[in-house]
Amino acid sequence: MTRADSIPKATCLRLSLYLRHLDHAAAQGLGTISSAQLAAALGGTAAQVRKDLSRFGQFGRPGVGYQVEDLRRAVRRILGVDRRWQVAVVGVGNLGRALARHQGFPQRNFDVAALFDVDPGTVGTFVEGVEVSAMDRLREVVAERNIRLAMLTVPAEAAQAAADALAKAGVEGILNFAPISVRVPSGVALYPADLTVLLEQLSCAARCVPAARAAEAGPEGRIGP
Amino acid sequence: MTRADSIPKATCLRLSLYLRHLDHAAAQGLGTISSAQLAAALGGTAAQVRKDLSRFGQFGRPGVGYQVEDLRRAVRRILGVDRRWQVAVVGVGNLGRALARHQGFPQRNFDVAALFDVDPGTVGTFVEGVEVSAMDRLREVVAERNIRLAMLTVPAEAAQAAADALAKAGVEGILNFAPISVRVPSGVALYPADLTVLLEQLSCAARCVPAARAAEAGPEGRIGP
DNA sequence: TAGATTGTTAATCGATTAACAATC
DNA sequence: TAGATTGTTAATCGATTAACAATC
Numbered sequence: 001m002t003r004a005d006s007i008p009k010a011t012c013l014r015l016s017l018y019l020r021h022l023d024h025a026a027a028q029g030l031g032t033i034s035s036a037q038l039a040a041a042l043g044g045t046a047a048q049v050r051k052d053l054s055r056f057g058q059f060g061r062p063g064v065g066y067q068v069e070d071l072r073r074a075v076r077r078i079l080g081v082d083r084r085w086q087v088a089v090v091g092v093g094n095l096g097r098a099l100a101r102h103q104g105f106p107q108r109n110f111d112v113a114a115l116f117d118v119d120p121g122t123v124g125t126f127v128e129g130v131e132v133s134a135m136d137r138l139r140e141v142v143a144e145r146n147i148r149l150a151m152l153t154v155p156a157e158a159a160q161a162a163a164d165a166l167a168k169a170g171v172e173g174i175l176n177f178a179p180i181s182v183r184v185p186s187g188v189a190l191y192p193a194d195l196t197v198l199l200e201q202l203s204c205a206a207r208c209v210p211a212a213r214a215a216e217a218g219p220e221g222r223i224g225p
Numbered sequence: 226m227t228r229a230d231s232i233p234k235a236t237c238l239r240l241s242l243y244l245r246h247l248d249h250a251a252a253q254g255l256g257t258i259s260s261a262q263l264a265a266a267l268g269g270t271a272a273q274v275r276k277d278l279s280r281f282g283q284f285g286r287p288g289v290g291y292q293v294e295d296l297r298r299a300v301r302r303i304l305g306v307d308r309r310w311q312v313a314v315v316g317v318g319n320l321g322r323a324l325a326r327h328q329g330f331p332q333r334n335f336d337v338a339a340l341f342d343v344d345p346g347t348v349g350t351f352v353e354g355v356e357v358s359a360m361d362r363l364r365e366v367v368a369e370r371n372i373r374l375a376m377l378t379v380p381a382e383a384a385q386a387a388a389d390a391l392a393k394a395g396v397e398g399i400l401n402f403a404p405i406s407v408r409v410p411s412g413v414a415l416y417p418a419d420l421t422v423l424l425e426q427l428s429c430a431a432r433c434v435p436a437a438r439a440a441e442a443g444p445e446g447r448i449g450p
Numbered sequence: 451t452a453g454a455t456t457g458t459t460a461a462t463c464g465a466t467t468a469a470c471a472a473t474c
Numbered sequence: 475t476a477g478a479t480t481g482t483t484a485a486t487c488g489a490t491t492a493a494c495a496a497t498c
Contacts, residue, residue: 007429010489016425017417020404024381034455042406046455047491054457062456063498079425080432087424098323099420104404108421110428149427156249173431175423179245179329181267189430191423192242195324196333198400198418199312200241200304202374203335204232205414206398207305235465259479271479272467279481287480288474 007078011052015075017042018049022072034065081109088114088147088171090162091154092122092132095177095195099151100127113145118158135165142169149173151193156180163190232303236277240300242267243274247297259290306334313339313372313396315387316379317347317357320402320420324376325352338370343383360390367394374398376418381405388415 007015021041025033035049053059053066059074060066076082087110089096099105100112115132117123123134133141141147150171154162159178166174166188173189176182179197184190232240246266250258260274278284278291284299285291301307312335314321324330325337340357342348348359358366366372375396379387384403391399391413398414401407404422409415 008489009426009430012426012429013422015429016422017406019425020419020422021406024405036455043408045491047493048489050455050457051490058457060456061498062496063454065455078429080428081425085424085428094323094326094328098319101319102420103319104419104421105424108425110421110424149424149431151424173427175427180249181242181246183268189427191427191430193420193423194245194329195327195418196329196335197238197241197245198416199310199330199335199374199376200244200306200333201234201237202398202400202414202416203305203310204237204240204303205234205416206374233465261479270467272469273465275479275481276466283481285480286474287472288478290479 007055011055012079014042014044014048014052015079018052019072019075019079019081022068022075025068026072030068032065033068033071035060037065084109084111085149086111086113086145086147088112088116088138088142088150088166090116090135090138090150090152090166091158091178092117092119092127093153096151096153097127099153100130110149114141114147116141135162138165139169142166142171147171149175151175151177152182153177232280236280237304239267239269239273239277240304243277244297244300244304244306247293247300250293251297255293257290258293258296260285262290309334309336310374311336311338311370311372313337313341313363313367313375313391315341315360315363315375315377315391316383316403317342317344317352318378321376321378322352324378325355335374339366339372341366360387363390364394367391367396372396374400376400376402377407378402 018038021038022033035046038049039046056074056078059071073082087105089099089112092100092115096115100115105112112128112130115127115130116135116138117132118135123132125132148171150166152159152162152174156179159176159180160182163174163182163184167185171188174184175191175193177193177195179194182190243263246263247258260271263274264271281299281303284296312330314324314337317325317340321340325340330337337353337355340352340355341360341363342357343360348357350357373396375391377384377387377399381404384401384405385407388399388407388409392410396413399409400416400418402418402420404419407415
């Protein structure tokens with residue numbers, strides 16, 4: 001099993017993508033999969049897949065490939081998703097509400113088990129069967145419901161205070177959707193997830209291609225699928 | 226101005242974070258900012274900030290730093306956000322609806338100007354003043370409204386077909402929230418944005434720290450802010 | 451056995467950091 | 475002038491790729 005000492009972010013991302021594809025493969029009844037197949041499905045290289053996996057042990061058989069079920073189990077354990085996680089959403093606005101309702105989370109072992117907001121009109125209401133709690137009950141509720149991860153969807157001004165409260169309450173990881181960088185103590189994992197930043201990256205990437213597109217463009221002036 | 230030949234993804238991400246902080250700095254009335262200040266606000270190094278910026282030209286003055294307004298303008302141009310972008314949301318479920326309503330987008334030059342769905346019950350309804358169109362009108366609407374970017378929030382089964390339709394319609398970039406990898410022609414930018422993958426990365430990162438936390442933990446058994 | 455595919459080592463590539471002369 | 479901070483070069487670091495012996 002080897003130690004997960006500290007997995008590079010990029011490796012961690014790819015592992016999650018491998019798992020997603022392994023789930024698809026399992027659903028299709030595939031018994032075995034090769035590093036080349038996994039790479040092709042994700043747009044990476046076979047060497048990279050093998051390298052990523054070999055960091056944690058020997059899961060494949062030369063000449064055969066990987067058993068889909070075995071690898072799935074192994075990757076789930078590595079990622080820590082071989083059991084359910086209780087997650088909080090802090091800030092019940094448009095985005096927070098959508099996250100609370102998102103069916104993809106419980107399907108993949110993440111339960112949104114607590115909601116928090118400062119607005120007295122929102123506190124006490126229910127979203128997807130979960131009651132919205134006041135921010136000042138955060139510590140209590142986090143402990144009670146065994147919350148270990150949080151998604152932060154509050155305005156920029158409120159983000160740092162909310163992150164502090166979460167860290168104090170013992171949350172181990174924060175997904176930060178707020179449009180500002182927050183600080184957390186070293187024992188807490190923090191992932192930036194500002195959606196506007198994603199769109200800006202996209203616009204940046206899109207800007208680099210128009211010349212290439214014009215050159216490649218077919219009769220319709222557009223590249224086909 | 227130097228060319229944006231092809232900006233590394235990591236650089237592009239940081240530029241977006243610099244811009245976000247420059248906006249905060251400008252709002253606070255700061256006239257000048259140093260690479261060290263910018264780095265401190267984001268958790269990077271001053272050398273990295275200077276390196277990132279110098280790729281595009283010389284924006285600062287030795288001994289002084291960067292003019293906030295000048296740098297802001299420059300970074301906006303580099304990222305391509307010095308003008309408005311028309312964006313489509315494909316798939317009007319919980320998440321798609323939240324994205325359509327998200328105030329952070331128009332505030333930062335991204336207008337959600339088109340919505341698409343296959344459900345006849347959803348088509349024709351309005352979200353945030355924008356009517357939901359049927360998928361088979363995608364090409365037409367994209368052309369009419371000058372849509373150049375899209376956010377894909379459809380189920381896994383529908384994702385590839387939707388991505389194909391978007392590429393054919395001439396969209397230049399796709400933010401893919403669907404839980405599956407899709408292929409796009411080389412002229413189209415594609416960013417993965419599966420929120421479950423983000424949570425899995427978080428759980429992966431959180432798993433690596435409990436030992437460290439226990440060691441560092443203060444009297445309350447928790448690390449302070 | 452022959453063909454396929456792994457795990458791992460060595461070589462390559464790119465990105466980050468440190469250092470410093472140039473400049474305000 | 476002295477102190478500060480840039481832009482850039484060289485050194486370091488880590489990650490990706492290629493190659494191949496080992497193995498099924």
